[in-house]
Amino acid sequence: MTPSPRTPGRQQAPQEPHPNHDRGLEFDLSTLMTRRSLGMFLGAGTAAAALAACTPGGTSGSAATTGTPSSASAGSTATAATTAPAASATASPTVTRAIAECGVEIPQETAGPYPGDGSNGPNVLEASGVVRQDITSSFGTSTTKVDGVPLTVTLTLLDNANGCVPLAGAAVYAWHCDRDGKYSLYDSGLENENYLRGVQEADANGQVTFKTIYPGAYNGRWPHIHFEVFESMNNATAAGQVLAVSQIALTDAACKEVYASSGYETSARNFPNTTLKSDNVFGDDGGIYQLATMSGSVAGGYTAGLNVTV
Numbered sequence: 495m496t497p498s499p500r501t502p503g504r505q506q507a508p509q510e511p512h513p514n515h516d517r518g519l520e521f522d523l524s525t526l527m528t529r530r531s532l533g534m535f536l537g538a539g540t541a542a543a544a545l546a547a548c549t550p551g552g553t554s555g556s557a558a559t560t561g562t563p564s565s566a567s568a569g570s571t572a573t574a575a576t577t578a579p580a581a582s583a584t585a586s587p588t589v590t591r592a593i594a595e596c597g598v599e600i601p602q603e604t605a606g607p608y609p610g611d612g613s614n615g616p617n618v619l620e621a622s623g624v625v626r627q628d629i630t631s632s633f634g635t636s637t638t639k640v641d642g643v644p645l646t647v648t649l650t651l652l653d654n655a656n657g658c659v660p661l662a663g664a665a666v667y668a669w670h671c672d673r674d675g676k677y678s679l680y681d682s683g684l685e686n687e688n689y690l691r692g693v694q695e696a697d698a699n700g701q702v703t704f705k706t707i708y709p710g711a712y713n714g715r716w717p718h719i720h721f722e723v724f725e726s727m728n729n730a731t732a733a734g735q736v737l738a739v740s741q742i743a744l745t746d747a748a749c750k751e752v753y754a755s756s757g758y759e760t761s762a763r764n765f766p767n768t769t770l771k772s773d774n775v776f777g778d779d780g781g782i783y784q785l786a787t788m789s790g791s792v793a794g795g796y797t798a799g800l801n802v803t804v
Contacts, residue, residue, distance in 0.1 A: 589699040592801045596658030608677035628705040629692035642673040642707025644795030651700040660700025665730035670719040675712030710761040716773040717744045738804040743781035
């Protein structure tokens, strides 16, 4: 399939390793050099506040939250909250807090070898049906549904250049592997499947939500979810201008719980082989700005939330 036009002059991100990727591409360290070295300028309290802001429902659960702001950061957060613009008349406490703690732009990362966005082969973004909230099944010529522990992912998009206002009307394309660590459209036997891929438009609060399954673990990578942020739905479905390409890191505690459950046996074997620090995407800073806040259980499903400042 002919790739769709990308942003003029935009270089494609380097690729991440995958056990079934026969080209053996290595992560390009130059991508990491483009990340903001914010740790040099921000105190530990600010970093903790950035992590704590991720909770999708405004509260944290038992399955490994990412921490709470220190007293020092709480003071700076309160000051920021008095000057931050309102998200909307119905903004939730989560959105208000996200705006108050905005300022750290999401690190730019590799899209990996299996984006399905037309940059290296198949382009699911031009397919009718890709705009959906529930991404657990294929659409079009196949209706295959994947099994796994339910996971609801909420991203809050914020525009750093314009005072951290919500990016209403922006769009997010999200994709990830199945519970065995395989990707639709690419892995052997899955070339005609397009599950675990979908596009959503941000609401007035800059939020998008996907209903999916908990991704598996494969050797060489910490469990993660890929996403691209587009300035509009039209750009997303035409693989147009990209505002950000990044990844969500899932928490250690939630991974351990999920991978101990039935159906995740392959992931249970692979998970101990890679840590956040050894991961070739999150390893330079431990994923501090990409680590989701999570809650839930294997029986009831999990939620994951992340603030995405672009």
